[in-house]
Amino acid sequence: MPSLTPNARAVLAQAFDPSATFSDADIAIITPVASAIAGAEPADERTIRQSVGTLAAAMPAQASDAQAGKLKLNAYVTMLEGIDQRALSYACRRCMVELDWMPTVKQILDRxxxxxxxxxxxIRRARAILRVGRREMAPPPPLTADGIRALPDEWRRLGVTAGFITQGDVDEALGGGDVADGDRSVYVPDEKAA
Known part of the structure; x- marks a missing residue:
């Protein structure tokens, strides 16, 4: 997993904030995190034996002779082989808090x-942001004179009413412009001015 920068941590901290929005820069920061794989720290046999031994010492268990006890410990070691040592520690602590008797291998593995x-x-936070995080809306590109001319009259009126464009932008795009800027000999006042 790539090391997390303070910026990446700040973005990931907002993963479950329903009001958070994420910019393209935020997405670029967390994309490598989302594609990473968390590393495991497999417990060695000694760690497993110590963990199971601690459980056996702290919790009552079914009575068994020395030979059965060794077989049982070997079964725990075999079945817990490859488990992450941090997960094993977590599971053992939970077993001691939640159970009254020595846990089975299944109870340890479940926890x-x-x-x-x-x-x-x-990684899960980054994937959640990529999957369902709200993205910032990029501002729309400026509307050019060609774009204004291409709009139907009704859309131009709606654009002016909503404040997306000004009447001056429309007039300029359609060739009206400001009378002071143009040739007064071709000026024709519109009906409102008359």
Whole structure:
């Protein structure tokens, strides 16, 4: 996962803010994060044995002899092989808080599956922004004289009424312009001026 800059962290912090909008620059900052893969920190056998041993020492378990205890510990080690050490630690803490008896491998794995690393959380936030984040609207390009001439009369009137264009823009585009700027000999007043 790429290291997060303060700018990327600021954008990701807004991921679940319903009023947040994201600019093209914001999207460019978080796109590499969204395509990243969170790294795992697999627990080694020693860590697994310590974690299971801690659970066994802290929680009551079914009585078994030494041979059965070794087999059981080996089964835990085999089944928990490859688990992220941070997820294992999280799962063991939850087991000690939530359970009254030594957890089964399944109970440990279920809790470990709920753990989300900080990297994975940032990746999920970035993907959420890309998927459903509101984008800033770019300002519309300026309307040129050719664009104004191409509009139907009704749209020009609506544009002036709504304030998107001025009557002066329309007059200039249609060749009316300001009388002071043009040749007064071709000036024809409109009906309103008469």
């Amino acid at each position: 470990a599956a709920e753990w989300v690393s900080e990297d994975e959380a940032m």
